[in-house]
Amino acid sequence: MAWQTIRSHDIEVSWKDFVWFAQCIPKHAFLVWLIMRKKLMTQDKMLVWNQVRRKSMNMMCCLLCYKNIDSHGHLFFECEYSAQVWCKVRSHADMENIPPIWNNILSDMLQRRSSKLIANVVAKLCVAAAAYYIWRERNKRLFHNHARPPDMLAQEIIATVRYKLMGMKFKTSAQVTRMLDKWNIHGDAVFSSVDSTCPMNR
Template sequence: MVNGTDCHGFSSAKTWDSLRPRSTIKLWASSIWFKGSVPKHAFTMWVANLNRLPTKDRLLSWGLNIQPSCCLCTTHPESRDHLFISCGYAEFIWHHILAKLHRSHLFYSWSELMSWIRRTTTASPTLKMLATQVTVYNIWKQRNNCLHNGTYLPPQTIVKLIDREVRNVITGRKGRKRFQNVMSQWLS
C-alpha cells in the first residue's frame, strides 16, 4: 500500500516516488540539463549555479587557512561571481565568446548570465547554453590548474580551447535536430 492505494504487489517506481517525492522543476533546469549537453560541462554548470563549487570564499567559510585572492587575477577575493563574471581573466574570455554569440556587453552577475541564457536572442538557445557551459567549465579547469599545479595559461589560449571544444561538440552532434545550423552561427 502506497499513499493509501493498494499496489497489488511490489512496485519499485511507486516505492521510489514515495521515498523521494519530486521537487518542483527549477527555472534554470532547462538551461543546464538539455539534450546534447556534455555531462562534465553540465555538471560543472549545475554546481556553479547552485554556488557549491569550492571557491576560496567557501573554503575560508569552512575554516581553511588559505589566501583569499583569485589565482587568475590575484587582485580580488575569489568567489563564484568574481571568478566567472568580474575577474579580468574571465572578462577577456567572455568578451571573445560573447562576440561570437552577437552580444556586445558583459554580464554583471551570475543571475544576469542565467537570465540571458533563457532569453530569446538572435543566437540559437542550444549554442548559448553550450558555449556558456564550455566557458564556465574551462575557467574552472584553468583555476584548478593554476591553484593545484601552478600552470597558468593566458586567456587567449583558453579562448582557443573553448572555440575548439564548442566546434567538436557541434560536429559530434551534427545529425541532431537542435544542432543543425549551429556551426554556421558559431563560425559567423
C-alpha cells in the first residue's frame, strides 16, 4: 500500500505491448525499450555531450556503412548495411512491404501490438531480434574490430527467432501451419490444445 502511494504513475505509452509481450526475448525487448526512449549511446549523442571532443574531430561515421552519422534513426534501419539485413529478415514475418525505416516499422507494429495472432507475434520477434543484432554488430565493430557481412547477420537473426518459435506451443490451425512451414518448423511437439490465436511458451 505504501509503495502504491509513493511511486510515480506515468502515462502508459502506446508501444508497451510492442516491446513487452508474453513471448518476447527479454534482452531483445530491453534493447527495443532503449530505442523507443532514444537512450542508446550512439556517437552523435556522445559528441554532443563531449564538446571538447566535438571541436577536435568530425562527427564519427556509422561503423556499419561508413556513409552517415551513427544515430538511432540511421542504425534502424536506414543504414545501407542494416537495411540489407532488414530486407532479408522481413519476408519471414510477412512484412515485405514495410520499408527499412524505423517510423514505418513502428507504425505497423502499433497496429498489431496487442494481437496474439501468430503472424503478429512473429513480426514483433523479428523486429526486436533485428534491432538487437544490428546494435550488437555495431558494438563488435567499435570495440573488437570484428565485422560480419549482412547475410551472416540475417541468418543469425532468423535462426534466433526460429529457435524461439520451436520452444512455443500452438494449437493446430491453417494460419499456424502456414507460418510454421515458412520457418521450416514441423512436428507435433509445437502443438497443444491452446487457443490457436495465442502462441504460448512451454
